[in-house]
Amino acid sequence: MTTMSANAQDLRIGLQSDADVLDPDQSRSFVGRIVYASLCDKLVDITPDLEIIPQLATSWSWTDGGKKLTFKLREDVIFHDGTPFNAQAVARNITRSQTLPESRRKSEVSSIESTSVLSEYEIAINLKKPDSTLLAQLADRSGMMVSPDAAEARGTDFGLKPVCSGAFEFVERVAQDRIVLKKFDSYWNKDAINFDTVTYLPIPDNTVRLANLLSGDIHILDRLAATDLKQAEQSTAVNVNSAVSLGYQGLTMNVGNGERANTPWGQDKRVRQALSYSIDRHVLNNVVFNGAFAAGNQAFPPNSPWYDNSHPIPERDVAKAKALLAEAGYTNGLELEISVPNTNVPTQVTQVIQAMAAEAGINVKLVTKEFATLLADDSAGNYQASQIGWSGRVDPDGNIHQFVTIGGGINDSGYSNAKVDELLNLARQSADQEERKLSYIAANKILQDELPIIYLYHQTWIWGLTSNLKGFAAYPDGMIRLEGVSFQE
Template sequence: MHKLLLAALLAGSAVASPLLTQSAAAADLRIGLQEDPDVLDPDQSRTFVGRIVYTSLCDKLVDITPELKIIPQLATGWKWSADGLTLTMDLREGVTFHDGTPFNAEAVVANIERSKNMPESRRKSEVKSIESVTASGPYQVEMTLAAPDATLLAQLADRAGMMVSPTAAAAAGADFGNKPICSGPFKFVERIQQDRIVLEKFTDYWNADAFHFDKVTFLPIPDTTVRLANLRSGDLDMLERLAAPDAAGVKSDANLQYAEAVSLGYQGITINVGNGDRAKNPFGEDARLRQALELSIDREALNQVVFEGVFAAGNQPFPPTSPWYDKDVPVPARDVEKAKALMKEAGFESFDLEVQVANNPVQTQVMQVVQAMAAEAGFNISLKSMEFATLLQEQTAGNYQASQVGWSGRVDPDGNIHQFMTCKGGINDSKYCNPEVDKLLDAARTSTDEADRKAKYDAAREILAKDLPIIYLYHQTWIWALDEKVEGFVAYPDGMIRLENVKFKS
């Protein structure tokens, strides 16, 4: 009797095992984000975390390696004309968008024209050099430039090169971000603001075998402590932007993995100098007050207090490790007496300043340290805490005096400065406008000589160091923490999470 029961149980388990194997094969990845992205439309969005979601959702014409080399993605090859005015790209065949629309040359033409012409597009300055784009074959496009543009390929490795379904884009217009349809390895399922963004595997993806998760869920958790606690409890499988003070603890935890890469970007304080009525105050109108605020800040101390020295102090859009960094304009030492003298010269013994800041502990602590330092020079800083996407909306609208905000950085130096500092730059929320800076930065875009480009960036920086529409504070190191069961993750300096060949250990 017992032998029969045992045989039946064994037979039952043999029958059940394929089902168990199927269940075990299902893999859902949960990623903790520091903020909730803004609109999920590559042409309209601007958040760093939005770009993380796009990495799984929207393929680009080209991508980068961890060493920042441009490599094929939807474009398989490209060549420049001798005069640098025509870029010809050969496109990948057999690709479809998530709604079944075929990817081809006409789709690329529609995407570039959308970036150039859609009223809500924030990519206009990034593709400004493209005078026209035509389909020179079913899977080939020619981009004709008004002038040589050394930055264009790098732009096409980011949101300007992300391809969305022209069918869906035409139907949805400015509301495309409510249900984004691209051609990436995962397709959009749902979004609940401040809670989650859910993607599922796109089985018809051209490189589907390299992606091993059935579903990817992005969970915005602004509190770094809570985000790490969720990873440790098993409610997350990985997180981005681990707080620097937690790095040692993660490294020593056998159940977790640690990964890092020096970033391409910066964190700073953007100042409203010309964006509506809130710029019409002494801080927005008198550079001496902005210079005084900068002199009141000890960037090295800020790095030590908040980040335990893991990050790098900075005063430019490029980190000190970058070949584009202007060594003739080093990080200024703190000088409270000089700051006071500048304030007095501007007619103030003290000055009230409101700075908006994202409602996460790290950025809040950054501004609390700045607040304490600036107080010694006579600045009375009040902090206005808000959700990150709202903070960006307020910046765009000009409803701010100063804002602690950063930029994740771009492969080409132009991406860190042109759109912020030129009069019509797509992300120039300070509305700073200096024709000489425009002239220098526009010229740097057209030169293919690196020494010539650097000289122009240096000259622009000399002006910007005095005008200070942005006070740069530091350059962060991207830090990821992962559950020990995750394998295949590669850290990139752009901070993106690429899931190709990433999977759970067997």
């Protein structure tokens, strides 16, 4: 067990919202992944330059024409409950991701046919067909290793007291108040960890979160608002770090997820196109983010090598939006309900959209929800449109496949198009970047027409840090990694 010294180093991190369930197989929230960065090690990790590097695996190799991935594993790792990490534990984790009824990782590991335990610390993952995305998936939640014994004993309740192998172990959670972790004394890389505890505090209000940082009540601020950037940079008590994100924000439209898809918004692509044309994405970026982010209309940002230049960001066209509504039979306008998280930025974004859409005859009603509730409602189909996004993944597949393919783990839209599935599955199988991009472009052409997701912008991750906190590195995935981070007077 961890013992606390009289001079314990306690780190407090202010999050924009509370995490959802703390089970890597069941969870989907961005803030949950921030907690996992300290709680649950993965088979592999990434560098700030997006290179895949060892974590629980020390090395890997591809054989059999890309259908076999063999890992050699660390031999000095145990889970927080004292059980061993080994090849058998990896095999059991993969099986859980594939078979747990509530697992959201199924589509991410769907290419895995079986595993072969070669020795105590070596495992082969056998694929049904080549999958160029798998290693990147294992650098995220699909690769997070949990104690198989604890997971088996607790089932779907595992997230109430998660047991992983990361630098910190779970202590307690009070919903909407705090998540507390303590240093794991048997961690394989414990010499790089300089805090006795880390406490994650959900503080949805940007102004309050910044005030807490300026006063020293928190030491790291997750997602500093672009509108607060100047104030933070002028403070001698705060340092600012940033990284361009891999993800996006947008409006997910319910086109096939339950009864609430049976509306014009779910059944007629023309009204979704009208909504998209009513929005000026560049003005949205300037008004809400002081131009600090990037306007977007695809799963990949405009500076990404995967961006489809044949479909540039559309200019706002209110006349075209009205014409599309009229063509669909709604000459007197149409009402749309948008679910929105109860935090500052999403509210500001949707209020700007609300004003723009009104000029095209679309009456937007905003329904504010606590973020975990919004996620649950989106999964259940209890929405018409939802302002939600994605933090992004190293491989492009992670930004698109699970959101728009039939049975995808986060296909809250309920979108179904066999041709899109075919193209995105083809992109998974090729190791040639140009071949993959052609598949993404062809899929994007269909998605731009049918709009199950209306993409809006791509954000920049901005962190505020107390000035005595040193060693922090900014990563494009937005995670807060604590190796090498410490207080320095």
